[in-house]
Amino acid sequence: MSKNSSSANSPKSELYSAARLDFYSFFQLMFPIIHGNSRFDEAPYLEMISAILQSLSQSPGRNQIINLPPRHLKSFIASVCYPAWILGKYPRTKFMIACHTMGLCTELVNNLRRLMKSETYQAIFTTRIGSKDTEGEFKTTVGGGVLAVSFESAPTGRGCDYLVIDDPMKATEITPEALAQCETFFRDALLSRLDDPGSGHILVVMQRLKPDDLAGRLIAAGGFELLSLPLLATEREELSFKPAFGSSRTFVREAGQCLNPARFSVKTIEKLKEQMSDEAFAAQYQQSPLVAGGGMVKxxxxxxxxxxxxxxxxxxxxxxxxxxxxxxxxxxxxxxxxxxxxxxxxxxxxxxxxxxxxxxxxxxxxxxxxxxxxxxxxxxxxxxxxxxxxxxxxxxxxxxxxxxxxxxxxxxxxxxxxxxxxxxxxxxxxxxxxxxxxxxxxxxxxxxxxxxxxxxxxxxxxxxxLGEKKDPTVRTVPYITRGVPGPGRMVWRIGRGVVRDGAPHNLRPKGPRFPRGYR
CATH class of the missing domain: 3.30.420.240 (Nucleotidyltransferase; domain 5)
Structure with a gap:
């Protein structure tokens, strides 16, 4: 067997081949490049999100919202790995990534750049970054690339095939005015950036903050598919998805089960609940922002x-x-x-x-x-x-x-x-x-x-x-329990009240419990 043939069939070569075809395989290979020696904890929800993102690229014009709690790799998988994988397969694709601040957006683009310049990435794909390579933007050698923008200033004269919105608001700066401004900026400054709205994609990845945050408003308006995963399942969940390899699978969680137990232990969750208000925990971690009268009981x-x-x-x-x-x-x-x-x-x-x-x-x-x-x-x-x-x-x-x-x-x-x-x-x-x-x-x-x-x-x-069943150990109608001597007349205890012998009442008992001598 020749040296080249042996290399082509090596385990590493097989991994790289899988990464070209399967986004979840690619995601796992990219994890140590950014996170170093941190342990990668395989979790079913990550495979499901990977399958959803991979299918997004195969559905022209489809838009997606993904709501996830903090510290669940949502930015890494959706705003870093996904653009890198798409650019590897289709190097002419143009991405625009928008965050609440330019600092956060620049950090995401820098991580994306690190992936694409890594030895592992370049062994998987032939796509390379060209001469246009600044802090907030880079282009591939064939004209595709990534541009970082923020909700602080509107991009002008630039278009994209994918508009990725990652946490458009700070959790500490939520006011009715800020919520309205966020939606206005999205509709007036960002929505028009898609070069071809009929085939382009909008991907929103964020934790929920308020019922009328950007995700809430877009869901109400329609036109987006939604994946919302609370930290703790409130009831049994069964979510089907189709991975790149193999048959369809179902992500199942029982009520109370954590999304990623390896990252969030019971003690960690209890500490969060202790430190946060009900409103903040429900929104950011459960993806169910509370409103007045918004629970099951009004x-x-x-x-x-x-x-x-x-x-x-x-x-x-x-x-x-x-x-x-x-x-x-x-x-x-x-x-x-x-x-x-x-x-x-x-x-x-x-x-x-x-x-x-x-x-x-x-x-x-x-x-x-x-x-x-x-x-x-x-x-x-x-x-x-x-x-x-x-x-x-x-x-x-x-x-x-x-x-x-x-x-x-x-x-x-x-x-x-x-x-x-x-x-x-x-x-x-x-x-x-x-x-x-x-x-x-x-x-x-x-x-x-x-x-x-x-x-x-x-x-x-x-x-x-409602009379559907009886409990023989509990009487739901009053009856005389015992007599107590009173001044001049006998006093009978009836239910929680008392009746003196001879006094008018409407609680006259019947049957064998009627006391002897009672009038």
């Missing part, structure tokens, strides 16, 4: 009351348990509800971070304090210890099987209770604001423990209230 769905509903209802408690006192951990939550027919009154919220050895005793204490007729506790983790403690205290505990559906699906099943004004919240309580903030932000807020306890209660209570 402000207008909430009915409130002051004081306490001293009704003849049944007190039910619902627990969502956690096991760490650390300030970054989730809370343990106990919601105390008054259930009266088809009405549910939230009377008290207990929400603290507690250790597993203290939590069971606290559950017993709260159940006795509120005279709870039933306590709902999920059969998971420390919940088992709470269930045992409540049973040992002769309290009516209702073990709840660990849910199989997502948090979003569980709220969706009982959201009608809010919409039909069956749920009332005590508005003068100290816990009211925290509870409302979490409820209205769900599923994009930092915490969901109070929402979880709410859905657990409502999904248990609604079938009983």
């Amino acid at each position: 402000v207008e769905d909430i009915r409130t009351f002051e004081g306490k509903p001293w009704l003849d209802g049944v007190v039910i408690q619902s627990w969502d348990t956690a096991v760490s006192p650390d300030k970054k951990a989730c809370f343990s939550v106990c919601l105390t509800w008054m259930m009266k027919g088809k009405e549910f009154y939230l009377m008290d919220v207990f929400r603290e971070r507690m250790t597993a050895d203290v939590l069971p005793d606290k559950a017993v204490e709260l159940a006795r304090r509120h005279s709870a007729k039933k306590i709902l506790v999920e059969e998971a983790d420390v919940g088992y210890a709470v269930i045992v403690a409540l049973k040992n205290a002769n309290l009516n505990v209702g073990p709840v099987a660990k849910p199989q559906k997502s948090k979003v699906s569980r709220l969706d099943e009982c959201i009608g209770a809010f919409q039909q004004k069956m749920v009332s919240i005590q508005c003068n309580a100290t816990w009211f604001k925290d509870y409302m903030d979490e409820l209205l932000a769900f599923p994009n807020g930092r915490f969901s423990d109070q929402v979880d306890a709410t859905t657990q209660f409502l999904n248990w209570a609604l079938p009983i209230a």
Whole structure:
């Protein structure tokens, strides 16, 4: 075998051949050139984005929006590697890359230049940078190239085949005026830069900032395909894509699963939630910017009351348990509800971070304090210890099987209770604001423990209230429990009220519980 033949069939040669045909293979080879010794963590979402970008070049006139959280390689893959790969295959192509500042855009172009001048790139492609090679622009030897522009100054007299917009606004400089100016600049100064709008492409890669940021406005206007990937999946995701090699694949994430666990551990995410506001985390990391009334439960769905509903209802408690006192951990939550027919009154919220050895005793204490007729506790983790403690205290505990559906699906099943004004919240309580903030932000807020306890209660209570099932351990109608001697006359306890012997009332019990001598 000749030396040239052996070289052509070497493993490195095969990698280079694959990189010419498959953008994801190219992306992996380019990673160490810019990131040095940093570890490349293969993640399914990167392969999916690579497949989408590769198909973009094969679809004339198609425009794409990609929303990704910070630190997920969105700029490197879309604004650095992708232009380099396209220029390698089609060296006459012209790119315009626009960012919120010229400094950021210049950095991207410099990284792109480093790739194209690297030994690895030049072993893959024959495209070379020509004599026009300045900090913010370079051209290939056959007339293609890359131009850096910013949202600070309009480009004039220059055209492109690909318009790449990478984070058009700073996260720290968001005002209604700035949002409007960003869209105006895009439509007036950038949109006209495409040499052939019928075959050119617009690629927008950014983290979300506000509901009416540039991505939000372009999505509302139409004409763009959208890929939006939150850091944490809010429900099960199944996204199909077609890689360059092989058959179609499906990117699957379960609710709560992280986009890239190798880069973002549970501790890292909890630290982010602790440091950021609900609004910032929901927008930048979950790609779901919050608006007033923009969650699943709307402000207008909430009915409130002051004081306490001293009704003849049944007190039910619902627990969502956690096991760490650390300030970054989730809370343990106990919601105390008054259930009266088809009405549910939230009377008290207990929400603290507690250790597993203290939590069971606290559950017993709260159940006795509120005279709870039933306590709902999920059969998971420390919940088992709470269930045992409540049973040992002769309290009516209702073990709840660990849910199989997502948090979003569980709220969706009982959201009608809010919409039909069956749920009332005590508005003068100290816990009211925290509870409302979490409820209205769900599923994009930092915490969901109070929402979880709410859905657990409502999904248990609604079938009983609507007569679809019965719980023999809980009576939802008042009855006489015992008699108490009073001054001159007997006093009977009926539900949460009292009736003196001979006094008029509308709670006359029937059946075997009618007390002897009662009139």
